[in-house]
Each structure stands twice: as C-alpha cells, then as structure tokens.
Amino acid sequence: MGTHVTIFMFIDALGWDVVERYGFLSDFPYRRPVSMQFGYSSTAIPTILTGAKPSEHGHLSLFAYSPDHSPFKGLGRLGRFLRPTSFWERGRVRNVMTRIARKIYGFTGYFNLYSVPFNRIGLMDYMEKDDIFAEGGLTPCANLRDVLKAKKIPYHMSDWRASEEENLAAAETALTEGKVEFMFIYTAALDAMRHDHSPEDTEIRDKLKWYESRIHRLMEAAKANFGDFTFTVVSDHGMTDLTKMVDLKKAVESTGLVFNEDYAACYDSTLFRVHYLKDGAKDAIHKAVNEKTFPGHWLNGDELVKYGIDFTDHRYGDEIFIVDPGVQIVPSDLCRKSLHGMHGYDPMHANSLAAVVSTAEIPDYVHEVRDYFRMMTERMKN
Ligand SMILES: [Zn+2]
Numbered sequence: 001m002g003t004h005v006t007i008f009m010f011i012d013a014l015g016w017d018v019v020e021r022y023g024f025l026s027d028f029p030y031r032r033p034v035s036m037q038f039g040y041s042s043t044a045i046p047t048i049l050t051g052a053k054p055s056e057h058g059h060l061s062l063f064a065y066s067p068d069h070s071p072f073k074g075l076g077r078l079g080r081f082l083r084p085t086s087f088w089e090r091g092r093v094r095n096v097m098t099r100i101a102r103k104i105y106g107f108t109g110y111f112n113l114y115s116v117p118f119n120r121i122g123l124m125d126y127m128e129k130d131d132i133f134a135e136g137g138l139t140p141c142a143n144l145r146d147v148l149k150a151k152k153i154p155y156h157m158s159d160w161r162a163s164e165e166e167n168l169a170a171a172e173t174a175l176t177e178g179k180v181e182f183m184f185i186y187t188a189a190l191d192a193m194r195h196d197h198s199p200e201d202t203e204i205r206d207k208l209k210w211y212e213s214r215i216h217r218l219m220e221a222a223k224a225n226f227g228d229f230t231f232t233v234v235s236d237h238g239m240t241d242l243t244k245m246v247d248l249k250k251a252v253e254s255t256g257l258v259f260n261e262d263y264a265a266c267y268d269s270t271l272f273r274v275h276y277l278k279d280g281a282k283d284a285i286h287k288a289v290n291e292k293t294f295p296g297h298w299l300n301g302d303e304l305v306k307y308g309i310d311f312t313d314h315r316y317g318d319e320i321f322i323v324d325p326g327v328q329i330v331p332s333d334l335c336r337k338s339l340h341g342m343h344g345y346d347p348m349h350a351n352s353l354a355a356v357v358s359t360a361e362i363p364d365y366v367h368e369v370r371d372y373f374r375m376m377t378e379r380m381k382n
Pocket residue numbers: 013041191192195343
C-alpha cells in the first residue's frame with residue numbers, strides 16, 4: 001500500500017464550456033477556467049509537458065515551410081507524377097501514405113500527413129518527428145518525464161499511442177499495484193467527438209458521463225491502495241461551432257504571386273502563416289488578406305509576445321493571420337472540408353477556454369495552460 005499518489009488526467013478538448021454546462025465532476029470541490037495556449041494541441045501538449053512557451057520549446061504547428069529541411073522531398077517529387085491527383089488526395093489513401101511515410105522517415109512522434117497538397121509537401125518540414133512524451137523528447141526543455149526521473153519519483157505515464165480504454169485500464173492497474181507516487185493519464189478521444197458535435201448534443205453529454213464514471217473507478221482504486229491521493233483533471237482547449245468558411249488560399253493565389261518564389265504559406269484551420277520571399281509580396285498579400293476582406297486579423301507584436309510565439313527565426317511564418325472564432329479556413333492543410341467545430345482561435349474567447357477540476361485546492365497562479373506544469377511539479381512529493 002502506498003502512502004500518497006498525485007493523479008493528473010489530461011482530457012483533450014474538455015473546454016470550460018462543457019465543464020460548466022454539465023457540471024462535470026460536481027463532487028470535485030475545486031475548478032477554474034484557464035486560458036488556452038494559442039495554437040493547437042500540437043502547441044498545448046509540449047507547453048503542458050514543459051511549462052515553457054512555444055518560443056522556448058519550439059512547437060506551434062505540425063508543418064512549417066522549410067525547403068532545406070523537408071524530409072518529404074521524395075514525396076513531393078512523387079506527387080508531381082501522380083496524376084490525376086484526386087485519387088491521391090482521398091482520405092483513405094492519405095492514411096495509408098501517412099503510415100508508410102511514418103515508417104520511412106522513422107518518426108516516433110505523432111504524425112499525420114493531413115491534407116498538405118503533394119505539390120507543397122516537399123517544401124515542408126514536420127515539427128513533431130520525435131516522441132515529445134519520451135525522455136529528452138522536448139530538449140532543450142526538460143519535460144515531465146525528465147523531471148520525474150531526475151527526482152526519482154515512481155510514476156505512471158500513459159502511452160499516447162494507445163486508446164483511452166487501454167490508458168484508463170493501465171492507470172487502474174498501476175493504482176492497484178500501489179507503487180506509484182505520480183500519474184499522468186492521457187485521453188484524447190473527446191477532441192474528435194467535439195469536432196463533429198455541438199456542446200448540447202447527447203453524444204458529448206454521454207461521453208462526459210463516461211469520463212466521470214471512469215474517473216470515479218480510478219478514485220476507488222486509489223482509495224483502496226493509498227493512504228491519500230489528489231485527482232486533478234486538466235484540458236487544453238474548448239471548441240467553437242462553425243459559423244463561416246473562408247477560402248483564404250484562393251485569395252492568396254489570385255494575387256498572381258508564385259509559391260516558393262515570391263512567398264510561401266501554411267494554411268492551418270484557423271491560421272494563415274506566411275513567409276515573404278521577395279519584396280512586394282507582403283503588400284500584395286495584405287491587399288488580398290486583411291480585416292476588411294476576411295473576418296480576422298494579422299497578429300501584432302504584442303500578441304506574439306503574449307502568446308509566447310515570438311519565434312526569432314520566424315520558423316512558423318513572418319506573419320500570422322488568425323480568423324475570428326467560428327470561422328474556418330477551407331480548404332486548409334489540415335482539412336479539406338469544414339468541421340462542425342474547431343479550436344485554435346483567440347485564447348481568451350469563451351469557447352476557447354480550457355479547464356482544471358481538482359479534489360485539491362488549485363494554486364492561485366494557475367491562469368493559463370502553461371501553469372499546469374508548475375502545479376504538477378509542486379505536487380510531486382519530493
Ligand atoms: Zn482538435
């Protein structure tokens with residue numbers, strides 16, 4: 001029997017919106033909305049695992065324009081021969097290509113080709129080649145596992161590649177064995193569900209009920225095998241229903257500027273990230289994409305600093321245009337069609353807010369997703 005175990009459980013897309021709506025884990029006395037890390041889960045998870053800003057740990061989006069460092073040069077060349085392209089752009093074919101590419105390139109991190117067009121893939125670098133949960137996976141920043149190992153704390157951490165069911169079962173086994181002092185449980189299935197449903201849909205309500213029952217089971221196991229425990233649920237963002245689609249790509253391409261000569265760009269679902277390669281490109285793009293032509297705005301310097309995305313090497317673009325909450329860039333490099341819901345908007349927007357729910361008092365300093373790391377390390381009993 002262990003004396004104490006500190007349990008953290010991450011639920012992707014458990015926004016404050018649904019925590020409030022459904023009174024999620026109403027038996028937990030402490031809860032708080034938390035401002036989202038600007039970006040996506042690919043930004044938030046490295047931030048949670050290190051407590052560092054994206055400009056420090058280096059992660060924002062999964063793809064970045066970088067012709068010299070692209071591991072996909074061969075794939076790009078292949079793409080030119082694959083005509084008609086429609087077959088190769090199909091989802092199922094993409095999934096097969098993703099699996100093959102992951103093997104060929106030896107990526108150990110999360111990898112998906114998504115919808116990056118084959119005529120551009122050879123110019124793109126992939127930013128999560130390594131397993132960010134592994135020891136040294138976020139060097140130069142120390143990640144959660146590095147800290148646990150350095151402090152010699154017996155721990156259990158979920159395998160992000162496994163299903164939620166498997167991760168919850170593994171966590172229960174670890175609790176039953178009674179040997180760990182710290183746990184980080186990872187669950188991510190709610191995100192996909194929320195991309196397809198509104199918060200009021202029964203699918204979402206039932207899924208939250210399911211999480212509650214599984215959490216209570218884990219708590220029973222903790223009670224039976226430990227003298228004392230704390231259980232804290234954390235999330236990375238909420239979700240905003242679709243209100244409008246915008247074809248930013250078409251507007252940019254209609255400027256007549258040539259990709260990879262005058263400019264380069266990545267189209268995320270809510271962000272247009274542009275690199276200016278020649279004089280005059282910026283003016284032409286600002287003429288096509290601005291607050292009057294599209295619902296959104298160019299991020300200013302203060303926002304870049306505030307969101308921790310002021311990358312000195314501009315690896316994610318010289319400038320970023322973000323669309324307003326509810327708007328989706330369609331097509332994007334991540335998705336060829338619109339989704340029912342999306343995230344990646346203004347971090348302070350009500351539907352963007354993440355949540356922390358705990359059996360123990362939440363420290364005053366926890367205001368944004370980045371603060372979870374300090375809370376986790378302070379709750380390690382060493
Ligand atoms: Zn998502």
